[in-house]
Amino acid sequence: MPKSYYFAGWLIDGTGSPAKQDILICVEDGLISSLEKANPSQLKHLCPDGGLGGFCGPATETYPACTILPGLIDCHVHLTMSGQIDQRLRFKQLLNDFAQNSPLICERIEKNLALGIMALRDGGDIGGHTLMYVRQKVHWCVGVHCAGKGWRASGRYGKIIGRAPAGGLTLAESIKANSDGADHLKVLNSGLNSLNEFGRETRPQFCPEELDAAFRNARNLGRKIMVHANGMLPVQFAIEAGCDSIEHGFFMGEDNMKRMADRQIHWVPTAFTMKALSAHNPGSAQAQTASRILENQLEQISRAEQLGVTIAAGNDAGGFGVRHGVALAEELKLIMEAGFSAEGAICCATMQGARLLGLDHELGRLGIGRPANFIVVDGPPSSLPASLREVKQVCVRGKKI
Ligand SMILES: [Zn+2]
Structure with missing residues (x-):
């Protein structure tokens, strides 16, 4: 050769x-x-x-x-969703069947590759289509790790990317009974940020015992665990039950950062989601709240770096105003605004991402x-x-x- x-x-x-x-x-x-x-x-x-x-x-x-x-890694995307901001279209895309989503997923993977993004970690979708797609077509050079459908508590946030345990089963039993072959487990353990009330915390979706049993079953299936959690208690429960990463982590507070640093749990802050919301209807009360949340998140990122929390870059592509591929650079820009050097920010989208995805041997x-x-x-x-x-x-x- x-x-x-x-x-x-x-x-x-x-x-x-x-x-x-x-x-x-x-x-x-x-x-x-x-x-x-x-x-x-x-x-x-x-x-x-x-x-x-x-x-x-x-x-x-x-x-x-x-x-x-x-090559870069984006640790939080939703490949079945586009980053468009028209709410009617955002809702409509949730009704797509697999045949409709399949070419869209392909197109978004290619968009990522053109920007040097060689691995993606998908945070779930309503139909489990990304997992179905990846099982059928292995991309020759972009590794896509999938959650399939995420898990939420009945009546709580997360319908668009997950399902609730059904048939009288607990979360742990549901995970065990479901052999969809997902690469990792995605659990939703809080609501979304409120744009009407700055810093409002939602209660955890699952109690510590439920998470503990669920994560044990996921580990037995060889799966890593990503948890959507904002606010102190939802994040604390997820950390103490032994998750691998906290997604978003808005308003999680310093005690949780210390816990994450001790246990080497990755944090995927998805700060750009708030930047995108703040750019919509500028001047509105909701945009102002999004700006304040972003500012708070950048302070958390800065503190997390001092405390030794490992940050992996993920942008929640497919979310409101978060476009596939291009949004990773936007996320890194915010990580740098929070005080990281260029090399430090790149590390979040390379070495730390590879470690979180178990791809250290390749990327x-x-x-x-x-x-x-x-x-x-x-x-x-x-x-x-x-x-x-x-x-x-x-x-x-x-x-x-
Ligand atoms: Zn997400």
Whole structure:
């Protein structure tokens, strides 16, 4: 297998370490066989026509004014839903059957790939269509992990992405009885943020004993557990029952952050959802409340970083005003506004995402012996995350796509 070389002005490896300059990467059999700073004689050979002057042979791609970074991961999407804001259409899409949703799911996966997003974690849908789709068609280079239909308590929030236990079964019994082959369990344990009353907490959907038994059964089925939870008590119950990630976590408070840091539970803050709501009908009372919630969430992200909580990036694509693919850069922008460096924010969408999805062997970090799954964006790291809006090159296992 021939070697191919990539030269980049900057490299971000996904671990959160500072970017490195003038890096030459050698790829063999889809793996990175060397990754080092180009030496002065190699740099001298850099030709204006884009070759390395024969130094490394013809199979050299040079990107002196670009940054290479690992393929991205979005840890919270809903592939059956679009990010449109017309409420009538938002409702109508929930009535789609599998045949209608199938091409839409495909289109959204491709949109993600074009922006260098190589793995997605789906948070569930009303018909379980994303899981059905992925079982039928494995995408050749985008890994999609699915919850199928999520679980909510009867009469509580979550109809559009989940179901309630039925037939007199408990949550734990329902999970055990349901062999849909989902990759992870999605449980809804609170309501949504109120746009009428800032910080209003909804009560947990399930009690600690119910969550405990349910999570035990999910683990026995080999599933990780993602929990939608806002507010102190709903988040606390989910953490103490042993979830793998808290989704949203608005108003969860510092004590919960400490618990998450201790137990190495990931947090997926989905801050952009509030930015999207605040941009709708600007000036309205609801938009102002959304802005305040966003501000509060950014303060929480900043505090979480200080406390050592691992944050994975997810944007809730498919939610109101949250468009597939492009919204990941928006989420990273907010994470940076909360105080993360560009490298730190990229780590949330690479190494931390890969760990949460159990894809660390394939994605998340660039280094010697690791798969050559990377993207090239224009400009230095200081152009991030805006430079993610137009990805120059996507390489999967060393192959340009
Ligand atoms: Zn969601």
